[in-house]
Amino acid sequence: MDNIVQIVPITGYTAVFENVNDDKYHPVDGDGNPLEAKPVTDILAEVDTNLVTLPVLFFALVKSEIPRAGGEISRLVGVFLDPDYGYLELCERMDSETVYVGRLLGYLPPDPQSHPALMNNYRWITAARIDERYVEETAWQQVLESKK
Numbered sequence: 001m002d003n004i005v006q007i008v009p010i011t012g013y014t015a016v017f018e019n020v021n022d023d024k025y026h027p028v029d030g031d032g033n034p035l036e037a038k039p040v041t042d043i044l045a046e047v048d049t050n051l052v053t054l055p056v057l058f059f060a061l062v063k064s065e066i067p068r069a070g071g072e073i074s075r076l077v078g079v080f081l082d083p084d085y086g087y088l089e090l091c092e093r094m095d096s097e098t099v100y101v102g103r104l105l106g107y108l109p110p111d112p113q114s115h116p117a118l119m120n121n122y123r124w125i126t127a128a129r130i131d132e133r134y135v136e137e138t139a140w141q142q143v144l145e146s147k148k
Helices: 043-050 115-128 136-147
Strands: 001-010 014-018 051-055 058-065 072-081 088-089 102-109
Touching: 014 115, 043 051, 043 115, 043 136, 051 072, 051 115, 102 115, 115 136
Parallel strands: none
Antiparallel strands: 001 058, 014 051, 014 102, 058 072, 072 088
């Protein structure tokens, strides 16, 4: 269980999530066998529709028990307001609870100069999960170059 120890008012950060829906890109039949995947025609458009960005309201110092180890771990995590569920949710969870917005990819700091490189990394991660042809960075760079 996560316990918030202290609220840290660091503003200007954005959390970037991947809207995870495995059925859309990796469909399975009733027995769990893979079916033919939907072909991706415009990977950049698919990636951008699957990324969700939310402003981080504040950061929290959180203590969590380490399962079966008897110890505790402290970490700083972002807290955001989930627009679908309307309550505060930790961006990072260690207790196997669902993060409703999706899978946390990372944070964008208030410095706008670092945004393009970080967003490109998040887009690449998402593209590789949607279509395994884009797992290699060289293939992803070719896609970016072709769109310029």
